[in-house]
Every structure is written in C-alpha cells, then in structure tokens.
Amino acid sequence: MLAQLSCRSFRNLTDTDWHPGAGCHLLLGANGTGKTSLLEAIYLLATTRSFRTSQPEDCVRWGEESFHLRGEFENTERTSLEVGWEPGGRHRAVNGSSTTLASHLGVQPVVSWTAADHEVLSGQPAHRRRFLDQGVVGLKPAALGVLARHRRALGQKRELLSRGGRGLAPWNEVLAEAISELVSLRQQYVARLRVALGRTLTETGEALPVIDLRYRPSIAAEGGAEHVLARLAAVGAREREEKRPLLGPHRDELEVLWGERPARRVASAGERKLVGVLLTIARGRLLEEAGRSPVYLLDDADAELDRGRLEALWPLVAGGPQVFVSSNRPVVWEGIEGATRWAVEGGKVGPAQGSTHGSETSTQVSDK
Amino acid sequence: MSDPLARLVGELSRLPGIGTKTATRLAHHLLKVPAADCRALADAIVEVTEKLFYCSVCNSITDVEPCGICSDPQRDASLLCVVEEPFNIAPVERTGEFRGRYHVLMGALSPQHGVGPEQLRLAGLLDRLGGVREVILATNPSVEGEATALYLARLLKPKEVKVTRLAFGMPVGGDIEYTDEVTLARSLAGRREI
Ligand SMILES: [Zn+2]
Numbered sequence: 001m002l003a004q005l006s007c008r009s010f011r012n013l014t015d016t017d018w019h020p021g022a023g024c025h026l027l028l029g030a031n032g033t034g035k036t037s038l039l040e041a042i043y044l045l046a047t048t049r050s051f052r053t054s055q056p057e058d059c060v061r062w063g064e065e066s067f068h069l070r071g072e073f074e075n076t077e078r079t080s081l082e083v084g085w086e087p088g089g090r091h092r093a094v095n096g097s098s099t100t101l102a103s104h105l106g107v108q109p110v111v112s113w114t115a116a117d118h119e120v121l122s123g124q125p126a127h128r129r130r131f132l133d134q135g136v137v138g139l140k141p142a143a144l145g146v147l148a149r150h151r152r153a154l155g156q157k158r159e160l161l162s163r164g165g166r167g168l169a170p171w172n173e174v175l176a177e178a179i180s181e182l183v184s185l186r187q188q189y190v191a192r193l194r195v196a197l198g199r200t201l202t203e204t205g206e207a208l209p210v211i212d213l214r215y216r217p218s219i220a221a222e223g224g225a226e227h228v229l230a231r232l233a234a235v236g237a238r239e240r241e242e243k244r245p246l247l248g249p250h251r252d253e254l255e256v257l258w259g260e261r262p263a264r265r266v267a268s269a270g271e272r273k274l275v276g277v278l279l280t281i282a283r284g285r286l287l288e289e290a291g292r293s294p295v296y297l298l299d300d301a302d303a304e305l306d307r308g309r310l311e312a313l314w315p316l317v318a319g320g321p322q323v324f325v326s327s328n329r330p331v332v333w334e335g336i337e338g339a340t341r342w343a344v345e346g347g348k349v350g351p352a353q354g355s356t357h358g359s360e361t362s363t364q365v366s367d368k
Numbered sequence: 369m370s371d372p373l374a375r376l377v378g379e380l381s382r383l384p385g386i387g388t389k390t391a392t393r394l395a396h397h398l399l400k401v402p403a404a405d406c407r408a409l410a411d412a413i414v415e416v417t418e419k420l421f422y423c424s425v426c427n428s429i430t431d432v433e434p435c436g437i438c439s440d441p442q443r444d445a446s447l448l449c450v451v452e453e454p455f456n457i458a459p460v461e462r463t464g465e466f467r468g469r470y471h472v473l474m475g476a477l478s479p480q481h482g483v484g485p486e487q488l489r490l491a492g493l494l495d496r497l498g499g500v501r502e503v504i505l506a507t508n509p510s511v512e513g514e515a516t517a518l519y520l521a522r523l524l525k526p527k528e529v530k531v532t533r534l535a536f537g538m539p540v541g542g543d544i545e546y547t548d549e550v551t552l553a554r555s556l557a558g559r560r561e562i
Contacts, residue, residue, distance in 0.1 A: 088389050152511045159479040167484060170477065170518035174511055 001322045002042055002108070002295055004072040009064035011037035014347040021340070024318040026333060027326040028352060029344035035326035038349060039114065039297045042324065045071040045081045046108040046295065048092050048101065051116045056085040073108045075293060081107055102141040109138045109287050112297035113280040120279075121256055121272045122264045128254040132215075135283055136189045139290055143185055150178040150249060157245050165240035172236070175248070176229035182249050183221035183228075190215040190254065196282040196289075204278070206312045209259030211275055218251035273304040274313070281316050288321070296323040302332045311336070373399075422454070425496070427472035427489050429454045437469055444468045446501045450493065450520065452476045452508055460506060463553040468504075471496065476512040477519060485519065494527075502530040504559055509536040509547075521562045532559040 005018045013034045027035045036052070040059070044050050050059060060067045066086035073079050081104065082093040094104055119127040136143050153175040160171060194213050201211060219231050231247055239246050256275060258267040263275055277298065287294040298317065302310055310332065317323060318338040326344075327333060333341075341352035373395055381391035398406055422428070423435035430436065437443055437457075447468025451457060454472050473488045497503075505520055507513035517533050524531050535558035536547075547555070 149511055153515075156479050156511065156515070163479060167477075167519070169522065170515040171479075173518045174514045 001074050001293065002045075002071055003074045003078070005038075005041060005045075006070045007041050008068040009061040010041055010067040010069060011059055011061060012347045013037050013041070013061075016349065018349055020322075020324075022322050024320065024323040024325065024339040026339040026341045026352075027324060027344050027349065028330045028333070028341060029326075029328065031328050033344045034347040034349070035328070035344045036114070036299050037347075038344065039112070039299050039324055039326060041069050042071070042295060043110055043112055043297060045069050045083050046073075046105075046110045048083055048090075048104055051112060051114050056090045060085065071108075075108065079107050102144045105137060105141040105144070109292045109294040110297060111138070111280050111284040111287065111294050112299070113276045113301075114297070114299040117276055118272065121267070121275060125251075125253045128256070129249070129252055132186050132189060132252075132254055135193065135286075136185045138283070138287060138294070139189065139192075139292070140185075146178060146181045146185065150175070150182050153178055154245060154248065154250060161239055161243050161245060165236075165243070168236055168240070169233075172229060172232040176225045176232060179219060179228045179232075179248050180221050180225040183217045183219065183252070186249070186252065187215060187217065187221060192286055193279075193282055196286045197278065200278055200282045200285065200316060203316055204312050206309070208274075210257065211263075211278065212257040212260075214255040214257060216253045216255065218247050218249065270304045270306065270309070274309055277301070277305075277313055277317070281313075281320075284320055293321045296320040298323070298325045300327065301325045302327045302329055307332065314338070422472075425492070426470045427454065427474055427492070428457055428470060442467075445499055447504065448493075448496065448500050448502070449504045449506050451506050452513065452516070456506065456508075459547065459549070459552055460556070462549050463556060465553045465556050466504075468502075473507070473516070476507055476510075476516040478512045488516075490523070494523075497524075497527055497529055500529055502532060504556070505531065505533045505562070506556075509534075517562070531562055533562045534559050 001022055002020060005016065005020070007013045007016045009015070011034065012032070018038075027038060029035050040050055040052055044059070050056065053059065066084060068082065068084035070080060070082045073081060080093075080095055082091070082096075084091050092098065092104055094107060117131075120131045133147055137147070153171060157168070157171045157175060160166075160168060190213055197211065197213065201208060219228050221228070223230075235246050256263045256279070258271060258275060263272055267275065280296065280298065284294045284296050296317070301317070305313070314336055315338075317325065323339075325339070333339075342349050343352040376395045376398070377388065377391045380386055380394050381388050383391075386394070398409075419431050420429050421431075421433075423430045423433065423438055425434045425438045428435050428437065432439075444467050447466070448471055449460060449466060449468055450471045450473060451460070452473055452475060457470050457472070460466050460470075471489075471493050473490070473493075475483050475488055477483055477485070477488070503520075503524055505517040507516045507520075521531050521533070534552075534555040536555050
C-alpha cells in the first residue's frame with residue numbers, strides 16, 4: 001500500500017507530499033489538472049516504467065531539468081521506492097540503495113487500466129503479449145530472468161538470420177530452453193487469470209455474454225525444450241530464406257473473447273472498457289490470493305461506462321486493499337459510497353469540498 | 369581537441385563501461401591527485417602494454433612464453449578448461465579445485481557484436497587435444513556463453529574427448545568474474561557431460 005508520495009518537478013504536479021492511506025480514493029478534477037499524472041507517478045514508482053511514455057525525460061515538468069519521485073509503501077514491512085531522471089540518465093532505489101530490477105518490482109505490485117491499455121483489447125498482438133508478461137512478472141518477479149534471456153537469445157538469432165543464418169543450431173538450442181520456460185509461465189498465468197476472471201464475473205451479478213481468455217502459443221510448451229527445438233529446427237530453412245525468426249513466443253496471441261468471439265472485433269467501446277476493468281480486477285485478485293497485495297489504478301474509470309455498469313462494478317473496484325480511481329465527471333459519482341474523494345486542481349491534490357466521508361480526516365496533504 | 373582535459377576525458381570514455389559522465393569525474397579526480405601518483409598510473413599502463421602479451425599456447429596474459437601455467441609440469445595436461453577471456457582464469461584458479469590447463473577463446477559467439485566462430489581462437493584449441501581426456505567448458509552462464517558452449521560441444525564431439533559444462537544451475541545472465549569462489553567450485557565439481 002502507498003502510504004506517502006512525494007513528487008518533485010514531475011509533469012504538471014505541484015511539488016507534493018501526499019498521504020493517501022488505505023482503501024478507495026476517488027480523484028476528481030477537470031482534464032489536464034494532474035489526475036493521470038498522479039496515477040502515473042504511483043505506477044512509475046512501483047514498476048520503474050511510465051504507462052504514458054517510454055522516454056522518462058517526458059515526465060520532467062516544463063522548464064525543469066530533472067524529476068524525482070519517492071514513495072513509502074507499507075506491506076509486510078515499510079519500504080521506500082525512488083525513481084527519477086536527470087540529464088545523465090534515470091535512477092531508481094529501494095530503501096535508498098540501487099538494486100536489481102526484480103527486487104524493485106518485488107516491493108509493490110500494481111494493476112492498472114489506463115488509456116494506453118485500450119490497445120490490449122483493440123491493438124496489435126504485441127500489446128497483449130506485454131499484458132501477459134506484466135502479469136507473469138507481477139506474480140513472480142524472478143520471471144524477469146527468463147524474459148531477459150528469451151529477448152536476448154531472440155535478438156541474437158534475429159541478427160544471425162539477417163546475416164544469412166549460418167550457425168543457427170546453438171542459438172536455437174539456447175532459445176528452446178527459454179521458450180519452453182516462457183510459454184509455460186504464460187500458460188500457467190492465463191489458466192489462473194481465467195479462473196479469477198470467472199469469479200469476478202459472477203461477483204458482478206450482471207447478465208453478460210461469456211468473457212474469456214484463450215492463449216495461443218506459437219509453439220506449445222507441453223513437449224518441453226526438446227519439442228520446441230524440433231519445431232525450430234523444422235522451420236530453419238524457411239527462416240533463413242525469410243531472414244527472420246518465424247516461430248516462438250514473439251508470435252504468441254492472447255485472445256480476449258466477448259461472447260465467444262474476439263473482443264477487439266465485436267465489442268463496443270463501452271463493452272471493451274467493461275472487459276478492461278474486469279480484467280484489471282481479476283489480475284489484482286490473483287495477486288491478492290498470492291499474498292502480494294496490489295495497488296489498483298483506474299484512469300478515467302467512468303469514461304465509456306453507463307451508470308448501471310458503473311454501479312455493478314463499483315463494489316468490486318472499491319473492495320480492493322488500495323484503489324485509485326480518476327474521473328473528470330464528479331456528477332457521475334454522486335450517491336456512490338465507499339471512497340475518499342480528492343479534488344485535483346492545477347496540479348494540486350486536496351480533500352474534495354463538501355465531501356461527507358470521514359476517513360480523509362486521517363489523511364493530510366501539504367505542499368512543500 | 370587541443371584541450372588536455374577534453375583529451376583525457378575522450379581517452380577515458382573509450383574504456384569499456386565508462387561513459388562521458390564517469391570519464392569527466394575520473395579526469396577531475398586525477399587533477400586533484402599528486403603528480404607522482406598520476407605518473408605511477410601512466411607508467412603502470414605503459415608497462416602493461418610493453419611487457420605483457422598473450423601466451424601463444426593458451427592465450428592467457430603473460431610476461432614469459434609460454435605462460436606459467438602452460439609450462440608448469442605439475443599441471444595436469446589431460447584436463448583443459450575453456451574460458452572466454454583471460455581474466456576468467458583467475459576466479460577458477462582461486463577455487464583451488466582445478467589442476468589442469470586453460471584455453472582462452474578471446475570472446476564468445478555474439479552475432480550482434482559480429483563475433484562468429486571465425487573470430488574465436490578455435491584452431492589452437494583443436495591443435496591441443498592430443499593427450500587431453502577432458503575439456504571443461506567454462507564459458508559464462510549468459511546466453512552468449514551457453515551458445516558458445518553448445519557450439520564447442522558439437523565441434524568437439526567427433527574428437528573422442530570427454531566434454532563437460534560447468535553446472536551453474538539456472539543461467540542467470542551472469543559472468544564467471546562475478547561468481548563467488550564457493551559457487552564456482554561447486555559448479556566445477558558438479559560439471560556434467562554434454
Ligand atoms: Zn599459456
């Protein structure tokens with residue numbers, strides 16, 4: 001759980017020291033006031049990556065040279081995370097010292113649904129593979145090692161094929177080990193996520209079409225590394241001809257089904273948003289079951305959802321251990337209970353006016 | 369670049385793992401150091417390049433030809449440990465568990481760095497197999513080190529010699545250089561035929 005967040009020169013946020021506390025937080029404000037930046041700061045601290053940009057310097061406030069984020073997280077123990085960027089490069093730290101990426105990611109899992117995640121449902125398969133791998137690493141940060149080995153071996157093989165492909169055998173052999181591990185990790189994750197998703201669907205009590213996931217690996221993992229190697233060897237001549245790797249996890253597909261057909265083809269924007277929020281909740285529940293209590297981040301939560309759907313989803317969303325929900329339509333949330341309301345204005349976050357909720361008296365905001 | 373400071377920064381930043389930022393910091397540090405210490409550093413660099421060379425048998429770094437290990441009659445000539453770089457020898461030596469000789473490949477396969485079998489010192493290795501009963505492949509537990517070991521295993525297969533690989537457990541993308549002695553000794557003892 002995020003206990004305290006400090007931002008310096010980050011995006012359009014005023015330098016902030018925020019103590020949000022446990023439970024559900026509703027961030028209300030007009031577009032461009034800093035709601036998404038707050039969620040981005042939390043995401044960036046926990047994952048070391050932004051969901052809006054691959055260039056950390058984009059996060060530096062206009063006119064400044066660097067930014068720095070620091071968060072205090074309370075789980076089984078209290079841990080501080082820091083992430084920042086300055087012209088010399090990016091930096092990150094756990095409890096003040098630099099460490100491996102896996103141990104940074106091990107501190108605070110997050111699950112999120114933001115504008116960027118719409119691509120998971122409607123975009124290229126690469127977005128769904130990334131979604132899968134984030135889930136795999138969320139449950140098991142050590143899986144980063146397998147992902148790194150796979151990426152590296154595939155990069156070497158790609159280079160070799162572009163140069164004619166002589167001497168492919170040892171690379172396929174190294175790759176086969178990584179592929180068989182990665183595919184079974186993805187397979188196990190999808191199997192568990194399907195169960196969690198089924199349970200989440202039942203909890204909504206909504207009459208919805210079947211929402212399901214189907215993982216289609218380019219090479220099945222059942223036969224182990226030897227089977228993978230045989231498949232790679234069989235396609236070697238064609239790979240040399242086309243000068244690129246044709247089989248493997250870089251060609252896997254994850255189908256998200258809405259009524260037994262791919263959601264990206266048949267579901268409306270509102271239906272896809274619903275699927276996205278349900279998937280996010282299911283991902284979070286999996287982490288909770290594994291004892292890795294996540295922070296839930298839902299940007300523009302009510303956009304594309306009608307009031308009925310929002311009310312059906314709300315108990316599931318608000319029940320998370322710590323949830324941050326943003327919206328630019330305060331009126332939609334009138335009468336919806338169970339959240340601490342915050343007003344975000346001009347890059348500042350503070351208790352919402354006229355809020356009747358009690359828990360915010362224990363939280364405080366101070367601008368440095 | 370006539371500015372001596374810029375020249376020093378330029379030279380330092382050509383070293384592996386040193387960016388402009390670190391090079392600048394090192395250069396400014398050297399400016400504060402007594403001149404005698406700077407001269408000692410410069411002399412050490414020159415001495416290394418003038419007095420040391422690669423052993424013609426195993427490619428390790430030496431000041432005598434052949435190197436101390438290659439010429440030591442106490443070392444078991446029937447055991448050959450293959451490593452990527454000359455600096456990979458010292459960690460294996462520190463384990464105290466290996467009494468054979470070495471062969472340095474001077475690299476590992478890496479298409480992305482333009483390193484194929486032609487760029488490795490393989491001919492010398494094949495020439496040395498007479499009287500060798502076991503070749504231990506001690507390339508790094510990285511993707512490149514693994515691929516190199518697999519390539520060598522295939523190459524040595526027809527040569528009637530036992531070929532073994534260090535047992536690192538999971539390859540973690542590491543480097544023999546950073547593996548502690550106990551772990552390395554265990555990998556050596558647990559080596560498996562491939
Ligand atoms: Zn020698």
